[in-house]
Amino acid sequence: MTQLNIPDSRxxxxxFGGAYIPEMLYPNVEELKENYLKILDxxxxxxxxxxxxKDYVGRPTPLFLARNLSQTAGAKVYLKREDxxxxxxxxLNNVVGQALMAKILGKKRIIAETGAGQHxxxxxxxxxxxxxxxxVFMGSKDMARQKPNVMRMHMLGAEVxxxxxxxxxxxxxxxxxIRHWINHPDDTHYIIGSTxxxxxxxxxxxxxxxxxxAEIREQLLQKEGTENPDYVIACAGGGSNAAxxxxxxxxxxxxxxxxxxxxxxxxxTEKTAATIARGTPGIIHGCKTLLMQTDDGQVQxxxxxxxxxxxxxxxxxxxxxxESKLATFLPITDAEAMEAVQELTxxxxxxxxxxxxxxxxxxxxxxxxxxxxxxxxxSGRGDKDLETYQNYFA
Amino acid sequence: xxxLQERLKTKPDNLLSLFFTAGYPNVDSTEAIIxxxxxxxxxxxxxxxxxxxxxxxxxxxxxxxxxxxxxxxxIKLLFRQLEQxxxxxxxxLLLMGYLNPVLQxxxxxxxxxxxxxxxxxxxxxxxPIEEYRDEYQSLFKKYDLSFVFLITPHTREDRIRLIDSLSxxxxxxxxxxxxxxxQQDFGQAQTEYFTKLTSMNLRSPLITGFGIHNxxxxxxxxxxxxxxxxGSAFLKKLRENNHPPAAMEALMNDLGLxx
Numbered sequence: 335m336t337q338l339n340i341p342d343s344r345x346x347x348x349x350f351g352g353a354y355i356p357e358m359l360y361p362n363v364e365e366l367k368e369n370y371l372k373i374l375d376x377x378x379x380x381x382x383x384x385x386x387x388k389d390y391v392g393r394p395t396p397l398f399l400a401r402n403l404s405q406t407a408g409a410k411v412y413l414k415r416e417d418x419x420x421x422x423x424x425x426l427n428n429v430v431g432q433a434l435m436a437k438i439l440g441k442k443r444i445i446a447e448t449g450a451g452q453h454x455x456x457x458x459x460x461x462x463x464x465x466x467x468x469x470v471f472m473g474s475k476d477m478a479r480q481k482p483n484v485m486r487m488h489m490l491g492a493e494v495x496x497x498x499x500x501x502x503x504x505x506x507x508x509x510x511x512i513r514h515w516i517n518h519p520d521d522t523h524y525i526i527g528s529t530x531x532x533x534x535x536x537x538x539x540x541x542x543x544x545x546x547x548a549e550i551r552e553q554l555l556q557k558e559g560t561e562n563p564d565y566v567i568a569c570a571g572g573g574s575n576a577a578x579x580x581x582x583x584x585x586x587x588x589x590x591x592x593x594x595x596x597x598x599x600x601x602x603t604e605k606t607a608a609t610i611a612r613g614t615p616g617i618i619h620g621c622k623t624l625l626m627q628t629d630d631g632q633v634q635x636x637x638x639x640x641x642x643x644x645x646x647x648x649x650x651x652x653x654x655x656x657e658s659k660l661a662t663f664l665p666i667t668d669a670e671a672m673e674a675v676q677e678l679t680x681x682x683x684x685x686x687x688x689x690x691x692x693x694x695x696x697x698x699x700x701x702x703x704x705x706x707x708x709x710x711x712x713s714g715r716g717d718k719d720l721e722t723y724q725n726y727f728a
Numbered sequence: 729x730x731x732l733q734e735r736l737k738t739k740p741d742n743l744l745s746l747f748f749t750a751g752y753p754n755v756d757s758t759e760a761i762i763x764x765x766x767x768x769x770x771x772x773x774x775x776x777x778x779x780x781x782x783x784x785x786x787x788x789x790x791x792x793x794x795x796x797x798x799x800x801x802x803i804k805l806l807f808r809q810l811e812q813x814x815x816x817x818x819x820x821l822l823l824m825g826y827l828n829p830v831l832q833x834x835x836x837x838x839x840x841x842x843x844x845x846x847x848x849x850x851x852x853x854x855x856p857i858e859e860y861r862d863e864y865q866s867l868f869k870k871y872d873l874s875f876v877f878l879i880t881p882h883t884r885e886d887r888i889r890l891i892d893s894l895s896x897x898x899x900x901x902x903x904x905x906x907x908x909x910x911q912q913d914f915g916q917a918q919t920e921y922f923t924k925l926t927s928m929n930l931r932s933p934l935i936t937g938f939g940i941h942n943x944x945x946x947x948x949x950x951x952x953x954x955x956x957x958x959g960s961a962f963l964k965k966l967r968e969n970n971h972p973p974a975a976m977e978a979l980m981n982d983l984g985l986x987x
Contacts, residue, residue, distance in 0.1 A: 356784040356853035357878040617828040630802040631832030632780040
């Protein structure tokens, strides 16, 4: 629960959220809605969840003072090392929780969508651990640009279904996962990887990821004697990593929350995924939020060099945070993100994921005071993007 | 009373409805399809408003939707086409699609124009029942438009009764837990489901869709329920034969209704 009591019982964050789903999905979504808070609060779930986060995911992840980056930024910059989670990104936090929940609900198999493949790999990983059959939907365009993750999913025993419809990326992978769920309503749980989809998914995913900001508070208290940094910066596509990094700071007047969204070739160009900058209210994947759409209400295809941010919508929580000025979202172009990849790699010896690089690039868009404490959520590592980096920097 | 409600009153059983995507196979196919459906004795039509992300639809309707959008179909154009043929045909029309394009058009403006060009009602699978009841019902009443809800084999009885109480045309019975266009014959699961529904003595007519594609499925639907809706099978005929009267004849043949 954030300090603002969002979402309300119907899943609304202000005017955003809700559950706009066909009747075919109603029983499964309703089952989840009726049970998720009870399960999250139950001793049995909490014990297993925290045990796995500690011993399997590798939590708590370090909060690292990045001295070289701090010098360039002109503030004290800490990196929350989600890239050190097992499988290389924050995605596993959510999957561990949802997979345990699926077992409690008696589900026998798991489906997931994936963009960059990080959520797909995380899902395939936990399914191997918990012995659950796993099917991942991935756009064929993304399968081509994130090959290592496709190979990892195959090794882990997951079935990866290439999605050829529409944009051939995250939006249509999500459509296909939802359609598959409609066709397999009895025994299947759909692990959505981001804070999108019909209520209760945005809240469920945000709560499972909120461990990120809970740890930041504890670690910062030890290192700086305060729980509240001046800034928290995270990249946001659908918004799971930003939701987790922001969660315990939402409504806190001391901490400014900055989301870095993918501007592609520029927020004002046709080739962009800057939903906050360009989106208007509408419905995508079962929730009311900001999305990029035509005047006729057709969802537009997004563009970002980063497959994980290549999405024309954003979670309803973030649309609300933007609208109520509780967070600021900065558009970061493909080129700025690529520069940030090199910057972090050379400054700190950490090769970030392309998604994460957007958050690093945001450092240069803010005028800090020297005493400011800045925490960047380093959401994932860059192994999956090596081919893109090699081609770009060649 | 709107034209669809009148039709359901005068013909309570053995109803046949077809779904097609406006703008497919050609942007101006709309009138030819409506004319050939009326000619073939189809009882009412669902005019699909193409949408970029049709979550409840299988590949056939997805493909027709993206082609229709590429052909230039949109709500404004569809209303213009329907306005031009208003009064020419007696077959009642429903509009079917997803909520977002309606919201972007402006809900009240949409409903008013739909009524003005002779439309009887709407099917929007992703508009939740509770939201319809609290936010939309009075507007639908104001413009004398029906709203059609879907139920599935997984819809609980109390929810079916709630839907029945809110319905003012018919209930769309999704035959099986699936997206549109899954073409298998109906088996025991369907007949048990249909029997359960009829035994509930609901006030609304029950018309089934999702899977109606041949004489067997149509007969089963008519035997147990009030009617059947055929969508993907009709679109396939339109894809094979870009001439609505011929596509209609081929479909009627498949459904065992050839005169």
